[in-house]
Amino acid sequence: MxxxxxxxxxxxxxxxxxxxxxxxxxxxxxxxxxxxxxxxxxxxxxxxxxxxxxxxxxxxxxxxxxxxxxxxxxxxxxxxxxxxxxxxxxxxxxxxxxxxxxxxxxxxxxxxxxxxxxxxxxLNAIDRRRLVEALETVEFLLGGGAAISEPYILRPHRPGDMGHIVSRHGALYAREYGWDETFEALVAEIVASFIRNFDPKRERCWIAERGGAILGSIFLIRESDEVARLRLLYVEPAARGLGLGRRLVAECLAFARSCGYRRVTLWTNDILHAARRIYQAEGFRLVREEPHHSFGKDLVGQYWELEL
CATH class of the missing domain: 1.10.10.10 (Winged helix-like DNA-binding domain superfamily/Winged helix DNA-binding domain)
Incomplete structure (x- = not known):
């Protein structure tokens, strides 16, 4: 429940x-x-x-x-x-x-x-920065601020980001799809493995940020010399409609090509319609489906691939 x-x-x-x-x-x-x-x-x-x-x-x-x-x-x-x-x-x-x-x-x-x-x-300098970032986040979430052509930046991960990503995945998927805490545990395992085995020449995490607030993220993780895996794409509800999901995927694929990967794979579930539309638009093809019971729900897992 x-x-x-x-x-x-x-x-x-x-x-x-x-x-x-x-x-x-x-x-x-x-x-x-x-x-x-x-x-x-x-x-x-x-x-x-x-x-x-x-x-x-x-x-x-x-x-x-x-x-x-x-x-x-x-x-x-x-x-x-x-x-x-x-x-x-x-x-x-x-x-x-x-x-x-x-x-x-x-x-x-x-x-x-x-x-x-x-x-x-x-307030000290750190707390003043935290306050300004919080105020900018409030303004952004409530629809304020001057219109700008690029309402976010993309940056590499840094300490503290992984815990935030795990927390937001757990909270958002529970609220929007009713998934239980085992999904949050899976995300925690993925990001922990990424940090322990991180190869900066072949792997990357992109953090989308505006005014100090994280709006979304994506990972590219090495599976072999020729194959990489796209993982953990997410976009905050308040940032949807900015084209952020597509931008994150595009950055991920551009990096994969620059690394010389020949193929990018991903696993998702059929109920994640917005993400699936992005993958299809980027040229991914569905290679197989399989039903499974995970995260407290009966789901249909999907495996997608893109030849680079």
Missing amino acids: VEAEPDPVPAVRRFTRFYTRRIGLLNGSLLDSPFTLSEARVLFEIANRDRVSASDLTSDLGLDPGYLSRMLKRFESRGLVDRRPSADDGRRRDLRLTAAGQAAFARLDEGSRRQVAEILSS
Whole structure:
């Protein structure tokens, strides 16, 4: 029986309560300024964009148009913001900070920097890096961050990676397919053997990473001078749809060719449809199938090969 996944909602709400209290968002104003959090965010957007209109802010920040309109009128009455016709669209009016608005924002920005620096001052360099990586992971998983053409890097394995790979295989396959802990044990045996017998000239592990978070991995393991085996392809659910699985397999096969292998083999199960589609697209052919009972399930194992 698969253990139910713990409800993540209380943890997220607990962190939200902790952080809003930690940086003083429960107060009526932000950083002892005359501005609320919403007002400070609008000033930030105007200060940090080359051009921005009220409709841009409504859309990008999810603000109510009436609420934003009243806020901008207050800014204009205090001489912080003015509006100018756009140079390339006469129907559009761009917002701009006045000199007074720039000075007010500079004080806000500096106060925020000091506050965050104070929070980080109790952490050593390693813990600061861990914090930044964790924050980037949260932003990525919740769909934030600027769009970039390559949302991950591929790197070799390093200490600590193997335990993570074993853990994630065990957790993901239990949640998605109901496999029991014997699958995690098998993954542990594979990675332990890889580390003990690692031949860097003929074998490799690729780790896909973004912002310090591991998104997936794959192994190529030597079986003979002419045959290599592809093993343990996995991609985190949050990273699916990026083409990462296909990229990992392609890197694996390119390395196999550069090593002079003549054939790459792999073993999988027929229920792993996404992985099978990747293997087929790369030219692997199914050579045989056999039913088996493993990991607490009745499965159909498949053996695939690719002639290089």
